[in-house]
Amino acid sequence: MDAPNNGFMLVGSLEELRAKGPLVVQGGHGPILIVYDRGRVFALDNRCPHMGFPLERGTVEDGILTCHWHHARFDLQSGCKFDLWADDVPSCAVEVRNGDVWVATTSGHSDPAAHWRQRLMDGLAHDLGLVIAKGVHGELAAGVPVTAIVRQVALFGAQNRDGWGVGLTILTALANLLPVLQEDDTYLALFHGARRVAADCAGEAPRRERAPLDSRPEPAALKRWLRLWTNVRHREAAERTLLTAIATGVSPAVLSDALLSAGTERAFADTGHSLDFINKAFECLDLVGWEHASVLLPTIVAQMVAARGAEESTAWRQPVDLVALCDESASQMRQLFSGGRCSHGWSEHAALARELLGDDPAKIIDALKAAIRAGAAPADLGQSLAYGAARRCASRASAMPTSTPTGRRRTTFSPMPTRSNRCSGGSGTRASTATSRPCAPSRTGPWRFTLSVILTCHRPASRVKVTISSTTSPPMRRRSAPRCSMPSTGSDRSILRQGWWHAILRSAIRPRR
Known part of the structure; x- marks a missing residue:
C-alpha cells in the first residue's frame, strides 16, 4: 500500500481486490472497508454506524451490505441505511487509475450539522x-448552539402533538439549567428533554393549525375575548383570539398578561398544571425566541379552556370555603402591597415557608399578609411557597399523607410563577366584563397556591429537617426524608447546583419508554 497521494492512497490493483474479496485499510478517520461488487469498487467506513460492529464481518448481496450484529442494512453505493434505527455509513471517494484502486483517506458528511439535525x-x-x-x-460536536437544539426539539413537540405536554415542560426546565451545567451534563439534559418530547408525540396526531382573525382589534378587547372564551370553554375561538394578538404584534408582556388573566379565571385550574404550562411556554419562548410564539403559545390553550377549577371541587368548599377566603384576601392585595415597607432586604423565606405548612387556612392567610406588610415582594412569596412545597414533598418520602376531613390527597404541587414582571400592569387590575371577578394572578395567586399545599398533602412537616452537602448530592432515596435547609447567603450555591443536577441527570430522570 502506497503513501497517500493528494488525499488518496493506493490499496492495490483491481485484479487483487477481485480475487481477495473485501479489504480493510487504515484511513485518516479510522478503518475503511473496500468492496468489489458487480464490476465496481466501493469504500465505506468499516464501523457500523448503529453500534460500531466491523462491517467486514457482514455480507454483501445484490448491492446490499448487511451488518451481522443487529442486521442493519445499507445501500453499498451510497452508504444510506434501509433501517431508520441505524445511520448512514460514511463513504469514501474511489478512483481506478491504470488498473490500480485509489481510495480517499477521509470520509464523512459534507454538512455534519445538517446531517445530525436530520x-x-x-x-x-x-x-x-x-x-x-x-x-x-x-449536533453538539458539529458546533450547533444548544439554543438551536432546544428550538428544534421544542418546535417539533409543538407541531406533532395537539397540546402542550409534560415533555415540553421537562425540556424547558432542563434548558433553563444549561448555563450552570458542565459539558457532559449539558448533553444529558438535552437528550433527556428531547427523549421525553419524542415519547409525548409518539402515536399522537399532529397539531391542526388555525388562523388569526382578519381584523386587528385593540389588545384590551383581545384580552377580554380570551377570558370570555376561556370561561365558556371555546377552544377554537380562544386560539384564534390568541393568534390574532400575536399577529397584531403586541409585546410579550401584553401576551403574558392576557394569558395569565385567562388562565386564572378558575381557581387553581387543573390543580395548577394549566398555569404551570403557561409559565413554561413563556420560559420556552425566552429560550428559543418570541418569533415562534404563533407555534408554541396555542399549544397551551386547549388545557387552559378545558381546565376544571378548584371552585368546582368539594375539597375547596368543605369544611372551609377556601375559594371565598382567597377572594376576600385578594380584594385586599393592592392595599397590602401599597402599604408594605417595600423592603428589598426581606429575607424571612424559611420562616414564612414553615408558616405555610400549617393546618389552619386562616392562619396561613394571616402569615402571608404579615409578610407583605413586613416588605415581602410577590417574588418573595413565590420563593417561600416553592421552598415550603419542596419541604412538604420531602416529608412525603417517609410516610404517606394521613386522612383529613378533606380526604387523602395525592396530586402534585405546581408552584406559582416567579416571573412576576410578565404582566404589564403591576397593580393587578383587570379589564371589566360581565363575568369579571377580582382574581388576577398577582392578586389571588399567593392565596390559592398556598392553600393548595394544604390540600395536596395535608400533614404537618415538623419532622423534616434538612442539610445538603455544599459539594455533592446524596442519591435520591424513597423511604427516608432528605435533610436540607435554605443555603446561607455566603454558601457556594453554584457548586451545590452543579452537584445536585449532575446526580439527577444520571439517576432520577428516566424516559417513560
Whole structure:
C-alpha cells in the first residue's frame, strides 16, 4: 500500500481486490472497508454506524451490505441505511487509475450539522432513543448552539402533538439549567428533554393549525375575548383570539398578561398544571425566541379552556370555603402591597415557608399578609411557597399523607410563577366584563397556591429537617426524608447546583419508554 497521494492512497490493483474479496485499510478517520461488487469498487467506513460492529464481518448481496450484529442494512453505493434505527455509513471517494484502486483517506458528511439535525428529527419522529442520543451528540460536536437544539426539539413537540405536554415542560426546565451545567451534563439534559418530547408525540396526531382573525382589534378587547372564551370553554375561538394578538404584534408582556388573566379565571385550574404550562411556554419562548410564539403559545390553550377549577371541587368548599377566603384576601392585595415597607432586604423565606405548612387556612392567610406588610415582594412569596412545597414533598418520602376531613390527597404541587414582571400592569387590575371577578394572578395567586399545599398533602412537616452537602448530592432515596435547609447567603450555591443536577441527570430522570 502506497503513501497517500493528494488525499488518496493506493490499496492495490483491481485484479487483487477481485480475487481477495473485501479489504480493510487504515484511513485518516479510522478503518475503511473496500468492496468489489458487480464490476465496481466501493469504500465505506468499516464501523457500523448503529453500534460500531466491523462491517467486514457482514455480507454483501445484490448491492446490499448487511451488518451481522443487529442486521442493519445499507445501500453499498451510497452508504444510506434501509433501517431508520441505524445511520448512514460514511463513504469514501474511489478512483481506478491504470488498473490500480485509489481510495480517499477521509470520509464523512459534507454538512455534519445538517446531517445530525436530520437524524435528530428522525429520532424524534420515530421515538428512537439511540438515534436521538446520536443526533444531539452529533449536533453538539458539529458546533450547533444548544439554543438551536432546544428550538428544534421544542418546535417539533409543538407541531406533532395537539397540546402542550409534560415533555415540553421537562425540556424547558432542563434548558433553563444549561448555563450552570458542565459539558457532559449539558448533553444529558438535552437528550433527556428531547427523549421525553419524542415519547409525548409518539402515536399522537399532529397539531391542526388555525388562523388569526382578519381584523386587528385593540389588545384590551383581545384580552377580554380570551377570558370570555376561556370561561365558556371555546377552544377554537380562544386560539384564534390568541393568534390574532400575536399577529397584531403586541409585546410579550401584553401576551403574558392576557394569558395569565385567562388562565386564572378558575381557581387553581387543573390543580395548577394549566398555569404551570403557561409559565413554561413563556420560559420556552425566552429560550428559543418570541418569533415562534404563533407555534408554541396555542399549544397551551386547549388545557387552559378545558381546565376544571378548584371552585368546582368539594375539597375547596368543605369544611372551609377556601375559594371565598382567597377572594376576600385578594380584594385586599393592592392595599397590602401599597402599604408594605417595600423592603428589598426581606429575607424571612424559611420562616414564612414553615408558616405555610400549617393546618389552619386562616392562619396561613394571616402569615402571608404579615409578610407583605413586613416588605415581602410577590417574588418573595413565590420563593417561600416553592421552598415550603419542596419541604412538604420531602416529608412525603417517609410516610404517606394521613386522612383529613378533606380526604387523602395525592396530586402534585405546581408552584406559582416567579416571573412576576410578565404582566404589564403591576397593580393587578383587570379589564371589566360581565363575568369579571377580582382574581388576577398577582392578586389571588399567593392565596390559592398556598392553600393548595394544604390540600395536596395535608400533614404537618415538623419532622423534616434538612442539610445538603455544599459539594455533592446524596442519591435520591424513597423511604427516608432528605435533610436540607435554605443555603446561607455566603454558601457556594453554584457548586451545590452543579452537584445536585449532575446526580439527577444520571439517576432520577428516566424516559417513560
